[in-house]
Amino acid sequence: MKKLILLTVLVAVVLPLQAKPYFKGQKEYLRECRSCHGSSQFFIGKFTPERWSELLKDKGKKLAFNHIKTKNSVEYFKSQQYVKRVEYIEAYVTHFFKKAKKYQ
Numbered sequence: 001m002k003k004l005i006l007l008t009v010l011v012a013v014v015l016p017l018q019a020k021p022y023f024k025g026q027k028e029y030l031r032e033c034r035s036c037h038g039s040s041q042f043f044i045g046k047f048t049p050e051r052w053s054e055l056l057k058d059k060g061k062k063l064a065f066n067h068i069k070t071k072n073s074v075e076y077f078k079s080q081q082y083v084k085r086v087e088y089i090e091a092y093v094t095h096f097f098k099k100a101k102k103y104q
Contacts (some may be wrong), residue, residue, distance in 0.1 A: 025092025
């Protein structure tokens with residue numbers, strides 16, 4: 001019985017740590033981008049995968065530069081939070097295009 005409880009607690013702790021990066025990227029988009037850009041399905045699809053790669057390379061410097069002029073987002077794009085989470089946004093965008101390609 002103790003082993004079962006320990007196993008349950010262990011699974012409950014470890015599984016959230018193993019969350020897929022694209023889920024974290026989706027959460028970041030919803031939290032930081034949706035208020036200005038709207039639905040991610042519409043917005044992400046506006047650009048090609050190549051354009052997204054260009055915007056997100058070098059830890060998303062071009063994407064950040066494009067947003068520095070925007071009053072509502074300048075604080076976020078200058079923050080360590082953005083630097084730490086840009087890889088999740090990239091994973092989300094990549095996953096979005098893979099999923100879209102699957103249904104074409």
